[in-house]
Amino acid sequence: MGNKIITLLTDFGTKDGYIGAAKGVIKRINPQAEIVDITHDIDSCDVFGASFALNNFYRYFPKGAIHLAVVDPGVGSQRQPMLIKTKDFFFVGPDNGIFSFTYEREDLTDIVVISNKKYFLAELSSTFHARDIFAPVAAYLSLGVKTEEFGLPAKECMKFIIPRPESKGKGLKGQIIHIDRFGNLITNFPADLLEKQKIAEIRVGKRRIKGISASYFEIKGLGALIGSSGFLELAVNQGSAQKLLKAKVGEGVGIDFE
Amino acid sequence: MGNKIITLLTDFGTKDGYIGAAKGVIKRINPQAEIVDITHDIDSCDVFGASFALNNFYRYFPKGAIHLAVVDPGVGSQRQPMLIKTKDFFFVGPDNGIFSFTYEREDLTDIVVISNKKYFLAELSSTFHARDIFAPVAAYLSLGVKTEEFGLPAKECMKFIIPRPESKGKGLKGQIIHIDRFGNLITNFPADLLEKQKIAEIRVGKRRIKGISASYFEIKGLGALIGSSGFLELAVNQGSAQKLLKAKVGEGVGIDFE
Amino acid sequence: MGNKIITLLTDFGTKDGYIGAAKGVIKRINPQAEIVDITHDIDSCDVFGASFALNNFYRYFPKGAIHLAVVDPGVGSQRQPMLIKTKDFFFVGPDNGIFSFTYEREDLTDIVVISNKKYFLAELSSTFHARDIFAPVAAYLSLGVKTEEFGLPAKECMKFIIPRPESKGKGLKGQIIHIDRFGNLITNFPADLLEKQKIAEIRVGKRRIKGISASYFEIKGLGALIGSSGFLELAVNQGSAQKLLKAKVGEGVGIDFE
Numbered sequence: 051m052g053n054k055i056i057t058l059l060t061d062f063g064t065k066d067g068y069i070g071a072a073k074g075v076i077k078r079i080n081p082q083a084e085i086v087d088i089t090h091d092i093d094s095c096d097v098f099g100a101s102f103a104l105n106n107f108y109r110y111f112p113k114g115a116i117h118l119a120v121v122d123p124g125v126g127s128q129r130q131p132m133l134i135k136t137k138d139f140f141f142v143g144p145d146n147g148i149f150s151f152t153y154e155r156e157d158l159t160d161i162v163v164i165s166n167k168k169y170f171l172a173e174l175s176s177t178f179h180a181r182d183i184f185a186p187v188a189a190y191l192s193l194g195v196k197t198e199e200f201g202l203p204a205k206e207c208m209k210f211i212i213p214r215p216e217s218k219g220k221g222l223k224g225q226i227i228h229i230d231r232f233g234n235l236i237t238n239f240p241a242d243l244l245e246k247q248k249i250a251e252i253r254v255g256k257r258r259i260k261g262i263s264a265s266y267f268e269i270k271g272l273g274a275l276i277g278s279s280g281f282l283e284l285a286v287n288q289g290s291a292q293k294l295l296k297a298k299v300g301e302g303v304g305i306d307f308e
Numbered sequence: 309m310g311n312k313i314i315t316l317l318t319d320f321g322t323k324d325g326y327i328g329a330a331k332g333v334i335k336r337i338n339p340q341a342e343i344v345d346i347t348h349d350i351d352s353c354d355v356f357g358a359s360f361a362l363n364n365f366y367r368y369f370p371k372g373a374i375h376l377a378v379v380d381p382g383v384g385s386q387r388q389p390m391l392i393k394t395k396d397f398f399f400v401g402p403d404n405g406i407f408s409f410t411y412e413r414e415d416l417t418d419i420v421v422i423s424n425k426k427y428f429l430a431e432l433s434s435t436f437h438a439r440d441i442f443a444p445v446a447a448y449l450s451l452g453v454k455t456e457e458f459g460l461p462a463k464e465c466m467k468f469i470i471p472r473p474e475s476k477g478k479g480l481k482g483q484i485i486h487i488d489r490f491g492n493l494i495t496n497f498p499a500d501l502l503e504k505q506k507i508a509e510i511r512v513g514k515r516r517i518k519g520i521s522a523s524y525f526e527i528k529g530l531g532a533l534i535g536s537s538g539f540l541e542l543a544v545n546q547g548s549a550q551k552l553l554k555a556k557v558g559e560g561v562g563i564d565f566e
Numbered sequence: 567m568g569n570k571i572i573t574l575l576t577d578f579g580t581k582d583g584y585i586g587a588a589k590g591v592i593k594r595i596n597p598q599a600e601i602v603d604i605t606h607d608i609d610s611c612d613v614f615g616a617s618f619a620l621n622n623f624y625r626y627f628p629k630g631a632i633h634l635a636v637v638d639p640g641v642g643s644q645r646q647p648m649l650i651k652t653k654d655f656f657f658v659g660p661d662n663g664i665f666s667f668t669y670e671r672e673d674l675t676d677i678v679v680i681s682n683k684k685y686f687l688a689e690l691s692s693t694f695h696a697r698d699i700f701a702p703v704a705a706y707l708s709l710g711v712k713t714e715e716f717g718l719p720a721k722e723c724m725k726f727i728i729p730r731p732e733s734k735g736k737g738l739k740g741q742i743i744h745i746d747r748f749g750n751l752i753t754n755f756p757a758d759l760l761e762k763q764k765i766a767e768i769r770v771g772k773r774r775i776k777g778i779s780a781s782y783f784e785i786k787g788l789g790a791l792i793g794s795s796g797f798l799e800l801a802v803n804q805g806s807a808q809k810l811l812k813a814k815v816g817e818g819v820g821i822d823f824e
Contacts, residue, residue: 059328063605064607066605070602071623073626073627074573074624075626077571077602078628081628085602086331088322088327089324091323092323093323095804102325103325104325110439111331111335112332112335112339115332127783176781177791178794230326231326231352265384265435266384267384267385278326278435288381315586315590345603346580347579347583349581351581361582364583364586364587365587366590369594370594370597486582489582489584522642523643524693525642533693535693
């Protein structure tokens, strides 16, 4: 059943009907395909944000699910269309780093540069590969076409350098890597890094946070907790840490251990 | 068929991939479940608005439909996860008043405080119960698991006090309880209350409205009609009453009868 | 299979639960119907924008698909509810021009003014025909009810005059007809009109653009290309032409041929 599921994550919005065309293409090739909208509201051209969002959901789907992720400012350039297979999932999208967070967790069993025009839409544009290449490839995958049919194997694919926390004095220096819909500031401190030592203080701008809360509800003012993405988050209970701190992605966050 | 349908109403937005994870959890537990997105755009933490929106759609679904509603600022606190059964539907969500409008219309046949970890995600966070508790419970419900399996029965659940119009002179005093996407101002005057008497004048701020229109199209300037939610609405034809009046939820609205 | 698919395009947003009610109505009448969200984010009352978006996706769906399109400022007025059949598709919505772009491409085999209350919701409002008329009609269509069952045939239906480019000197004068989510300015110059002659210069406001790019990626500063809608677009690579030019729909665009 699983490989009938095709999830969609894009920055196309919905109001222009563009992504509707991609859905039609999928259903025409495989009427049994089950399309699951994840989002079309990724900030325009925010490949990093797309990669982060993808990491939050992909592994919860049934084995065999096909994850289509298209934030594609390089459409029509030399960037390649890619198909990646891991133990449990398929990923289809541009080779621009959009799968970077996924590569951290998964062994890639197949990497294929998509080139077989048999699986493209007959009329191929140079502006809309979500409709013309990625949607039909995902649909044919869901029909059971083998990965090697779509093109030639590749050894690697593009990855962002995901910034890692660095040692500094008695603590660590990291940064904000994502700001979510609630204004929570998600840092690059993974949960397991913080389990080993007791946190004395978290610093962001001129603010100091003492210790880690168990839930948003426990936080008074500005607080910190391990969020559902598996990273340290700075948050305000029923408010926006982003607005409070006027924070931006890339801003530094320091941790001092006891 | 009906109890294969799981509707989703949340304030998670979509761009972070959070709600995508909840969808994956559902499909992994019950591949036959049919997920219907209602909205993920409830204003952040607006439990009242969520309750109002839920009231606009739940009863139109086939019998047996499972309505998952998660606007959950108290996640990780003592607020309980609840499962409610009415004659025709199931409701799953936090016990924070999100089902208040529904309780007005429905007899609750079962109220269950969800506690059976057998039906939770194996890794339980204290920040994201939509994914870890509510989605799996809805999925198991759709597989036919009985309500009593999920936890212990409760006698009641949290309800907002939904403000009611009060008598004042020759008329009634009510208020704006919701502002919709079109800027229509929805009041707490239910249609049946207004059917009995003839309205002379509706007052909001310094404005006066004479009588009730049959449709948005009939309205010249600011007007009033019975909206599809079953309440008196103040509206501007092809415009926004909210913008015209700079109105807010809670603002008073008066009615004088003839 | 195809006529189990019902696509939805509206300006209702999602946060009020209105469109959720329409989905429930469909699933109650035909539990096998497959609802595909196209968008609910059309600008409020923007019938032209809805027509443009519809044109971007409808023909990619499997034959027999039912396209429900409701942007309906005239609900409750004399405007008629319409059902249109073309060779491959069904269209259901208000007779207000929302299908204008479609009429350009398709032969209409049946035009029916919907009037048979047997296929309406029992309680008919004058404010929400998406739920009370259009959704149930689409659902009954998906069950195989014949078009003539829904009402009386009509000879024509409302169409916008879609503005066409005019000759001017050695070139053409057209205009911006749509601004998409990325800020791309879509003009009324269709691709085939531009294939015949070589473009020397494109003029918009005080700006001059030399020639046409093959993709967004190729553009330096402000550029032009044939977009996926099949029209000339003005665009900024990874930016917004709309913001750069502060452009609006209706603004003139000139082309000089060599």
